[in-house]
Amino acid sequence: MIRQNIKDSLKAIIAKYLQDKGITDRLNFTLEIPPGNIDADFALNAAMLIAKKAKTKPRTVAQELIDITVKEIPELIEKAEIAGAGFINLRIKNEIFYKELETILREKDKYGSFPENNKEKILVEFVSANPTGPLHIGHGRGAAIGDSIARILKHLGYNVTKEYYLNDYGNQMLVLSKSAEIRFRQLKGEKIDFPADYYQGRYVIDIAKRLVSENRDRDIDEINFKYEAVKDILSGIKDNLKDFAVEFDDWFSESKITANKDKNGKTEVDKTCEYLLAKGDAYIKGGALWLASTKFGDDKDRVLKRSDGRYTYLASDTAYHKNKFERGFTKLVNLWGADHHGYVARIKACVQMLGFDKKVLDIILYQFVLLVRNGQSVIMSTRTGEFITLKEVVDEVGKDTCRFFFLLRAPDSQLEFDLELAKKQSSENPVFYVQYVNARCSSIIRESKNRSGITTEIKNINFSLLNTKEERDLIKQLAAFCDTLALSEKTMSPHHFTVYLIELADIFHKFYEKCRVLTDDTNLTSARLKLIESVAIIIKNGLNLLGISVPDKM
């Protein structure tokens, strides 16, 4: 919170300065973290922006701002000086950092949380893989990113629901059902060919095997292949996700809006289409019902209902999003594989037709995982059954490594995943580097129990003994936890946290080499113990946001 607090203070000072100068434009200044070679905590770029508007020299403005700032907020600023093209480099008083340390110790896992955000109801929809086969590694990336975003939003105080949209209706279900039936017949000894465009995977045979053993005396017509296949696949998906530390609040079945009818015999899809038609956002042409999505920036209009009377996928998806709003969500986050990008414009159009700003729907596209095995890329297809499942990868490299790996990169970047490499690196992995910090802290804290004379009450700690560069850097990084939260929310990407935690680990290990915690000086020992307690809190908070475990011993 340090950075935001200082920025707020500066905002007021700069606003007054602008007023005095007769400048009415709004100023979007930033408070940066200066590069490593510069000895300052924050850098203000306002002078350069103002100089342009006021047509004066940046360094002149900078000096005037410094004079005012030092006078207005002496309790925050230790030192302020001009540098480079007109940056104002600020050094913050140590007391501010000590106060932040106390805040961390007091708030623990609530540090960085804003309870007032609770009135915003956010639905994060992710994975939503069709129940036609096991989750593959690509779904795993979506699962890791979506789950972490939900955790981050929840930590920020929002009222978050995690939902899986279950596409259990339509043609693909028919194909799945038939696939299971043919495998069943084959097992019963019938000589039938298995069609090339049916689901080839082994898991279909496993389903058929179960049905054979459970239904020895029953007639084939009595078996509901669709139900049985979906049941097995779904329970597999749920198990895989659970092993991946992903749990959903809600599983929303497509059948709810496509099959369930009200007292007038209408489904939600029927009603949504009628609503759009009545509103003039849909029209009939060539016997089909079209969505006028070009009105809101789509390339072309899209079919909602085919001339033969069947709805398209878009129709049920529109009804689904309408349903989301009806459930009171004020913000929607969707995670889609990048192959769905062509779909963004039309669903955003739908949102606007339903009367909402397109900004309430945030669509995060994540690029696919390029799977590499022994230098050869593996092409994945559910139909042909050629894929690496999420379970295989989790079993091989472990849940924590797998999640960390997926979350280490921005969703936008394509990700190359070499199984052999992931296994090889698992002993010198960045995830262990971060977890090791907590293990070290825990070890020291355990050891400290054998010592006497240590103060544990915060009010009796002399924090000003934490005055080395290493300690100051460490506290500063702890406080940056809040900045990382804000950045992750703004960009809707959890990868900032993996980067942040690696940096924190780096700074901690440097501190550890330089500053011994358990010494004969009980006052210093007490203060440093509080410092590493704070480090452990932040590491735990951060790893929890990524869904990664935090062992005390490794």
Next chain:
RNA sequence: GCGCCCAUAGCUCAAUUGGAUAGAGCAUUUGACUACGAAUCAAAAGGUUAGAGGUUCAACUCCUCUUGGGCGCGCCA
């Protein structure tokens, strides 16, 4: 053909969303365990940010073009 995304060290990726000398891990080289955990630390080496223009006080970041890669363009889901 049209549209979306990407291109950064030998490899995999960051860069606080337009800021100062572009940073990590892996791989390579060299040091450090007789006090809290060496899954660590210290140091070396590694770059015309694909290329060419442009905007800006300031460009890896924004705009245009070129090259190379991924993906999408159905009354499929």
